[in-house]
Amino acid sequence: MSEKDRQRLDKILAHIGIGTRKEIKKLVKDKRVTVNHQLVKDPGMHVWTSRDRIEVDGKAVRYREYIYLMMNKPKGVISSTEDDYDEVVVELLAQEHYAFAPFPVGRLDKDTEGLLLLTNDGKLAHQLLSPKKHVPKTYCATVLGEVTEADAEAFRRGVVLDDGYQTLPGELTILRTGSESEIELTIYEGKFHQVKRMFEAVGKKVTYLKRISMGPLHLDESLEPGEYRELTDEEIDLLKRQ
Incomplete structure (x- = not known):
C-alpha cells in the first residue's frame, strides 16, 4: 500500500459526502463514527482507505476516489453541471453521488435522450472525448422522410455539413422506411448537432433522437x-481499455 491510501478520516468522509469537516467533527463527538469497530475520538486521525473499516451510525462507508455513472438522460435536461435557466443532469443525482462532483462526458442536446456517462475521472473523460480516438457512438432516431440506401451510401462516404465540414464515414442501418423512418446510426466523432445535421444534408429532418x-x-x-x-x-x- 502507498501513502496515497492513507488519509485523514475527516477528509475521506467529506469527499464521499457524509458532511462538512464541522459536521463530521460533531458526528465524532456524538460517538457515531467507528474505525475497525473502535469509536473515533479524533476526526483528523489517519486511516488506510483500502483496509480499514469505517462506519457511520453502524453503516459501512465505501471510499472511492472516482465515480462512474450511467444515466438515461431525459428530454428537456441540459448536459451540464450548471445552467441559469434549465435543469441540468447533475441535479438528478442523489447527494451521495453529487458529492463527488461528477460531470457529463460529452453532451447530448436538450431534446435528445439516452446514454450519458458522468464521472469525476478527468483522464478517462479526456480519452473518450479525444478526436483522435474515434470512439463510436450509436443513436436510434425517427426521421421525417423516406430514408433510402442512397442515404446509407452517402453516410458511408461521409456527408458535407452546412458549414462545409465533411464527416467521417458513418454506419446507417434502416429499421423502417416510409414517410417517417426509423434508423440506427453509428458515428465516430461528436460535432455539434451532428446526427441532425447529417440528415439535413440529405434533405431529411430528425424528430426523435436517443x-x-x-x-x-x-x-x-x-x-x-x-x-x-x-x-x-x-x-x-x-x-x-477503449
Whole structure:
C-alpha cells in the first residue's frame, strides 16, 4: 500500500459526502463514527482507505476516489453541471453521488435522450472525448422522410455539413422506411448537432433522437428517463481499455 491510501478520516468522509469537516467533527463527538469497530475520538486521525473499516451510525462507508455513472438522460435536461435557466443532469443525482462532483462526458442536446456517462475521472473523460480516438457512438432516431440506401451510401462516404465540414464515414442501418423512418446510426466523432445535421444534408429532418451506446458501453434498458446507476467494475474496465 502507498501513502496515497492513507488519509485523514475527516477528509475521506467529506469527499464521499457524509458532511462538512464541522459536521463530521460533531458526528465524532456524538460517538457515531467507528474505525475497525473502535469509536473515533479524533476526526483528523489517519486511516488506510483500502483496509480499514469505517462506519457511520453502524453503516459501512465505501471510499472511492472516482465515480462512474450511467444515466438515461431525459428530454428537456441540459448536459451540464450548471445552467441559469434549465435543469441540468447533475441535479438528478442523489447527494451521495453529487458529492463527488461528477460531470457529463460529452453532451447530448436538450431534446435528445439516452446514454450519458458522468464521472469525476478527468483522464478517462479526456480519452473518450479525444478526436483522435474515434470512439463510436450509436443513436436510434425517427426521421421525417423516406430514408433510402442512397442515404446509407452517402453516410458511408461521409456527408458535407452546412458549414462545409465533411464527416467521417458513418454506419446507417434502416429499421423502417416510409414517410417517417426509423434508423440506427453509428458515428465516430461528436460535432455539434451532428446526427441532425447529417440528415439535413440529405434533405431529411430528425424528430426523435436517443443515444444507445458509447464505445463498449450500452444503455441499460431498465433505466427509465432520468434514472441512473453506477457502472459495474467490468464496464469501467471496458471503458478504460477503449
